[in-house]
Amino acid sequence: MTVKSDRTSLLLLLLRLRTFVALILVFAFFSYAAPNFLSTANAVIVSKHVALNALLAIGMTFVIITGGIDLSVGSIVGLCGMVAGWLMLNGVDLGIGYTVWFNTIEIVGIVALVGVLVGAANGLLITKMGVAPFIATLGTLYIARGAALLSSGGRTFPNLTGSAEFGTKSFPFIGTGTILGLPMMIWILIVVGLAAHYLSRRTTLGRHIYAVGGNERGAALSGVKVNRIKMFVYMFSGFCAALVGIVIASQLQASHPATGETFELNAIAAAVLGGTSMAGGRGRIAGTIVGAFVIGILSDGLIMMGVSSFWQTVIKGVVIITAVVIDQAQSKLQARVALQQEAAINK
Amino acid sequence: MTVAHPVGLTIRGGVKVYPGTRALKGVDFDLHMGAVNVLVGENGAGKSTLMKVIAGVESLTEGTLAMEGVVHNFRSKSDAVDHGIGIVFQELNLFPNLTVAENIFIAREPTRFGIDVDARAQTDAARALMKRLEQDIDPDAPLGTLRIGQQQVVEIAKALAQNAKILILDEPTSALSATEVEVLFRVINDLRAEGVGIVYISHRLEELIRIGDYITVLRDGVITGAQSMQGVDIPWIVRAMIGEGSKEFPRTEVANYGEEVFRASDICLPRLGGGFTVDHVSLSVRAGEILGLYGLMGAGRTEFLECIMAQHPLSSGQFFIAGKPLTEKDVTGRIARGLALIPEDRKRDGLVQIMSIRENITLSALDQFARLFHLDLRAELAGAADFIKRLTIKVASPENPVSSLSGGNQQKVVIGKALMTNPKILLMDEPSRGIDIGAKAEVFRTMRKLAASGLAILFVTSDLDEVLALSDRILVMADGRLTGEFSPSAGHAAVISAASRHKSKEVAA
Numbered sequence: 001m002t003v004k005s006d007r008t009s010l011l012l013l014l015l016r017l018r019t020f021v022a023l024i025l026v027f028a029f030f031s032y033a034a035p036n037f038l039s040t041a042n043a044v045i046v047s048k049h050v051a052l053n054a055l056l057a058i059g060m061t062f063v064i065i066t067g068g069i070d071l072s073v074g075s076i077v078g079l080c081g082m083v084a085g086w087l088m089l090n091g092v093d094l095g096i097g098y099t100v101w102f103n104t105i106e107i108v109g110i111v112a113l114v115g116v117l118v119g120a121a122n123g124l125l126i127t128k129m130g131v132a133p134f135i136a137t138l139g140t141l142y143i144a145r146g147a148a149l150l151s152s153g154g155r156t157f158p159n160l161t162g163s164a165e166f167g168t169k170s171f172p173f174i175g176t177g178t179i180l181g182l183p184m185m186i187w188i189l190i191v192v193g194l195a196a197h198y199l200s201r202r203t204t205l206g207r208h209i210y211a212v213g214g215n216e217r218g219a220a221l222s223g224v225k226v227n228r229i230k231m232f233v234y235m236f237s238g239f240c241a242a243l244v245g246i247v248i249a250s251q252l253q254a255s256h257p258a259t260g261e262t263f264e265l266n267a268i269a270a271a272v273l274g275g276t277s278m279a280g281g282r283g284r285i286a287g288t289i290v291g292a293f294v295i296g297i298l299s300d301g302l303i304m305m306g307v308s309s310f311w312q313t314v315i316k317g318v319v320i321i322t323a324v325v326i327d328q329a330q331s332k333l334q335a336r337v338a339l340q341q342e343a344a345i346n347k
Numbered sequence: 348m349t350v351a352h353p354v355g356l357t358i359r360g361g362v363k364v365y366p367g368t369r370a371l372k373g374v375d376f377d378l379h380m381g382a383v384n385v386l387v388g389e390n391g392a393g394k395s396t397l398m399k400v401i402a403g404v405e406s407l408t409e410g411t412l413a414m415e416g417v418v419h420n421f422r423s424k425s426d427a428v429d430h431g432i433g434i435v436f437q438e439l440n441l442f443p444n445l446t447v448a449e450n451i452f453i454a455r456e457p458t459r460f461g462i463d464v465d466a467r468a469q470t471d472a473a474r475a476l477m478k479r480l481e482q483d484i485d486p487d488a489p490l491g492t493l494r495i496g497q498q499q500v501v502e503i504a505k506a507l508a509q510n511a512k513i514l515i516l517d518e519p520t521s522a523l524s525a526t527e528v529e530v531l532f533r534v535i536n537d538l539r540a541e542g543v544g545i546v547y548i549s550h551r552l553e554e555l556i557r558i559g560d561y562i563t564v565l566r567d568g569v570i571t572g573a574q575s576m577q578g579v580d581i582p583w584i585v586r587a588m589i590g591e592g593s594k595e596f597p598r599t600e601v602a603n604y605g606e607e608v609f610r611a612s613d614i615c616l617p618r619l620g621g622g623f624t625v626d627h628v629s630l631s632v633r634a635g636e637i638l639g640l641y642g643l644m645g646a647g648r649t650e651f652l653e654c655i656m657a658q659h660p661l662s663s664g665q666f667f668i669a670g671k672p673l674t675e676k677d678v679t680g681r682i683a684r685g686l687a688l689i690p691e692d693r694k695r696d697g698l699v700q701i702m703s704i705r706e707n708i709t710l711s712a713l714d715q716f717a718r719l720f721h722l723d724l725r726a727e728l729a730g731a732a733d734f735i736k737r738l739t740i741k742v743a744s745p746e747n748p749v750s751s752l753s754g755g756n757q758q759k760v761v762i763g764k765a766l767m768t769n770p771k772i773l774l775m776d777e778p779s780r781g782i783d784i785g786a787k788a789e790v791f792r793t794m795r796k797l798a799a800s801g802l803a804i805l806f807v808t809s810d811l812d813e814v815l816a817l818s819d820r821i822l823v824m825a826d827g828r829l830t831g832e833f834s835p836s837a838g839h840a841a842v843i844s845a846a847s848r849h850k851s852k853e854v855a856a
Contacts, residue, residue: 203720203722204713204720215699219710221678223679341743
């Protein structure tokens, strides 16, 4: 009996850490199969690729935990990059022959605000107008993308190298600089990731996010302000997307209106791979970040092995579906174990 | 009379066992054709089980069901339908987005070559049915645009379209207005004249006497009265329903109430299509008092509690807590003023099933464990553990999902969640629903203890014994209105007849 239950709990532990196990497996595989995979330089490159998707996926995780979805993040990335480029190249013409210019910090603030406002629009559509999250964010996906294209007539804003005169010399640092040897974007991921993890586990707001996703009606009757919670998650998701938009514009020192297309799908994939339930109520920030790493290592490793990118796409799909199938098995097992424990107590 | 009404279906020695309970204990039932067979009994007496057996939804554990001498064992509802048995459930099974004709022929659409739906044949057949039922309903109208009473007629038409010889109506009038009841009764009279055997379940006793030809009374899974309607009056039905030696519940505690803590004044909730679901209800509760609100299904009790918890923006009237008006417009604000609701449907409204026991208990009172926004998880766990102990909730670990608990323990978690907000008034909707006898007694003891400690409790129930045993004062609600006030020493009969008072009857009388 104890042997069996020990085995069950070991299995349960493995299943619970499945994303992490998957990470170790892909890591071990590519270390063996792809020469040069296991180098510091490569680790930094992979991390940089992963960081952007992980940032989007963190925002997406909160949205999915409430039972929603945010399809607009990729477009917000594009729009925010364009806003940054516009502010640097054109400033804001006040129409009285006077143009306001902003320094790097102000630009970051304004762009972040734009992301939060698009998220707020999503939130208002969903809470006040009763539009389904899928539809509301599909709409803003198109609107934000269209706005990005309109801002430049479809052209790229080039040479965002910054100027000393306006205090934007530091702009390229966001995407290309390093602190203590680590790229800036990794630091951003660490800060946002830790904050989001803390928020999800140790705050009232975090608990309410889970409650809304687990049982919206029940949460409302318990005094949770459901609409406020929903507004927050979409605004936070927009904020994460804005950060990604700035980082990319700074990294390329140019902003292109098509930047970020299909990013939303990768973000959803990372969240789901990390154990976030599309039905709402379940998911962890740490899981999402590990999920983003699995996807990132997988695609970079396959490139280094020289596998065709067409096959990479197929493999990514297989991994996501496998993850969800295992997820189902885990939930069932976990529920059964808990039921047995409680039944034993009541005997 | 028996000659005129041949028996179309018989049950002999019918026993139905569910895990833990015997819902039917050796029931003999005759269903007369061309007549209205009325079935009555308290909640949980076994009416629904008996009807589900006839309709093929459930099958008997022991005993036989025979039609015209042939024994049947229906394996499914469609099996029963094939034998000419139709049932109209209290909750209508219709599709508001489809037309009347499409609803009537759902899953049995007339087709050409088995593919193409013959819409005209469908519409014509539906029109013919509506004519037979003397209803002016357009077969092409979307069902959602009809009034509830008309929808009920569509459901009856659906049964008739399947050549129902036996038609079971489960509480058909609970959602109908007085005029709609008249329409339904005309339809029933016509069907009776056509030789259809009708089984009619209702809590409204006057209605039963008016429409019924035969009556069967169930109590605790046993038939306590079965005869033709001649000579039957309301006192006879009530006696059969609750038995002669109705149980007495001596009260041990001498009540010592405090000030009035809660008052509702003139609460109204309009009903779609006219009338009121909650009809000018006023009441007050004092500290330490348990006020029982008794009423049958659809009386508006749950809706009244929901009005108190700000779930119905269309409701009107005013609430007062300790004399001060309740102006808060959302649940959070009302909880902060000292109200707490324990909803009827634990699964849907009371708990977040996938969250842990701890997280459920503290959900309404998280702020107690938060400094600014930082949650002190250790204090939270201690708080949850405290309530688990105080309410003697049996759990292996507070971290297990709440869904792994038994019904009684889940209910205690809901109670714990409500108590953690330090309420002044506890609103409980059917607090004993879906939990076993032992847990029930414990929940009741808990309620007594809470009241003794000065909490005001307003609880809603459709269980007569429960309301008489538990309340310091009883209010009866019927059809949205308060129809009586009783002390706990009142007789069963008086309370039941107050609860069965129906507006249409009063207008007629």
